[in-house]
Amino acid sequence: MVSRLVDSSRTMASTRQFADRTDAGERLGEALLERGIHAELVLAIPRGGLPLGRAVADALEAPLDVVVAKKIGAPGNPEYAVGAVASDGSVWRNERAISGTRTDEGYFQERRETEAENARQKAARYRGGRSAPELTDKTVVVVDDGVATGSTVRACLSQLQQSDATRIVLAVPVGPPDTIADLEAQVDAVVCLETPPGFSGVGQFYADFGQVSDEDAMAYLES
Structure with missing residues (x-):
């Protein structure tokens, strides 16, 4: 990808606490629509990214699948x-x-x-026998419940960079400023609702950040 479009929303003075992952996903969906970002496919990173991915996919009226690292x-x-x-x-x-x-x-x-x-x-x-989705000429939104070092996100984005997707957008509720800045170099756009300077962990921004089981995560793909 030659050009990079940085599209981040940053609130540095205060931090938002999301009720749960679905709440965070709904807010991400709203933010993507406000920025005029539409997609042919939403890819969530399991397990925690799937509740958000479901909400984002519903908001964008796009199919939901997974990208795994x-x-x-x-x-x-x-x-x-x-x-x-x-x-x-x-x-x-x-x-x-x-x-x-x-x-x-x-x-x-x-x-x-x-x-x-x-x-x-x-x-x-997770796909249950389904083939991996076709990415050629598509705008793809990648969703996770937040990033810290962003190790798995970076590997997932590296995979997608090898595809023929037209545009790759990363959408996360929260991450530290330096990590988000690094990730902007891997994609065409980043939508991040919060980049607090005092970041210490993704869970601190959720009222409910309980574990998501494989069974619960896979259920979001069936919705």
């Missing part, structure tokens, strides 16, 4: 991402974390292959 955890610390990989093998490398944890290339590539297969299996399970 898995985190690549550091040696001995699987919760700390040294990268992430999408279901097609597209990878994002956190070079600073790789260096800081002394992650060697053999370990990284081994985990990449394992997690890419996990992502493929998850995408297939």
Whole structure:
């Protein structure tokens, strides 16, 4: 993609607390429509992105599907991402974390292959036998419930950059300013409702940020 359109809404003085993921998705849908952004397809990142994706897809009157990535955890610390990989093998490398944890290339590539297969299996399970959606010449909106480091989002966007989609828009309720600025370089537009300087975690912006089960998440694809 040659041109980049930055389309972010930023409230720095105060932070909004969303009632739950559906509330956040409804507000995202409104924000997209206010900006004149329409799409032929909405892709949610499971699991937490699906309640929002359902609301956004309904607002845009577009079909809903998934884009899946898995985190690549550091040696001995699987919760700390040294990268992430999408279901097609597209990878994002956190070079600073790789260096800081002394992650060697053999370990990284081994985990990449394992997690890419996990992502493929998850995408297939969520689709229930349906084929992956066609992206050619479409405007695609990617939705998640928020970003912190954005590792899985970055891998998902890397996958979509390899497609023939006409336009890729990222829509999230909240994220730290530096992460959102980085993500703007990967897409044609970003709609982010809140980019607070005091960001410490996505959950702090939700009154209800409970876990979403696979069963509940998949139900949003059937609505």
